[in-house]
Amino acid sequence: MTQRGTGVADVLEARDAEARIRVVRALLARPVLSAQRDGELFRLARRHADAVRAWFAAETGWRLVVDGETIRLLTSYAPVGPTAAAIAERHPARAKKGDPPFTRRRYVLLCLSLAVLERSDLQTSLGKLAGDLVLAARQPGLESIEFTLGTRAERSDLVAAIRVLLEYGVLVRVAGDEESYVSADGDALYDVDRRMLSTMLSSRHSPGLIASSLGDSPNIDRIEEALHEPPPAYTDEESNRLLRQAVSRRLLCDPVVYYDELPDAERAYLTGQRVPLTNRLVAATGLVAELRAEGVALVDPDDQLTDLRMPEQGTDGHATLLLAEHLASAGSSTVGALHRVMRGFATDHSSYWRKSTREPGAEVILTDEALDRLVGLGLVSVTGVGAGAVVQSLPALRRFAVSAPTIRDSSKPTRDRKSR
Incomplete structure (x- = not known):
């Protein structure tokens, strides 16, 4: 091949590699792509489907389902360790950005909606779906979930679940809107996409098999553990593959992974393979690896793959950054002491922060929101409740520490480099 031909081939390979990174990042940010909504990105994903499918299967064990209209990444991940669990608790589902987080009732309504849609016609209305849900909610074990459609709050909870299904493409709105249903003066009509509906359940094992093997009244932690339990490994090669995939999933799903919170086998694997493992993940995702003595973090310089940004603009973002700097040093x-610290921040920055931060008690809200963000990013841990709860900085918070500046006396002459 000529030198010119080699150059063209390199350019084409670089372009394809960039396209694959874009597709992988898009699927990590939102695991469903549709031809109607995503257009050019969907066509790009279809073009590189084989390579992307093979990468996810090899590195994470996740399955990519591709058809003519949709692409769905079937992720499966169960957090292990106190930091990972605390992070997961602070990333609840939301119907859309800015909406209130899902409550237990909203999660139950989402699951019941999927169950009802399995038996519904190809087209259904929101009112019909709601009526079927009222009947489904009377099943044994759901006594604590009240759902009668009698209040605006209940209808809002149902609409939040419906909007998630709209986002995933399980439902396609044909007519009407959800807000009129919440106001009890209208309805909405949907087409049901059974292909997408069939991919919504994402776990390693069938819930029916798990239910029969766990006995009566298992707790939710045991159910989640069983649903995501890896298959048995019969050779050393299979064991290494499962370990690699488990560690990769943690690095991709959690903002930081600490060695001392990993199971022994995963910790040993990550310690010995962290450079080649993170190099593969970085090459496929465009993330930046931070390798430290206490753990590993994959950082997104573009802020695309996170719902919590640090630092962030605005009063809340500035307050969180200042509190992070304080905790990194302290x-x-x-929590009570941090309330007083935050009150001082509000006084010092009153010219720049919103007016409501100067009201009595505002420091409590600012501190709680800042701590919630820091815990959700794996930067601090909180033990206890109320003002007496103890906040402990975690190793990754040190990247926000600010050291005192070094001031040199400019009046003293400096030695000339050449005279050394």
């Missing part, structure tokens, strides 16, 4: 503190 190491630990009580």
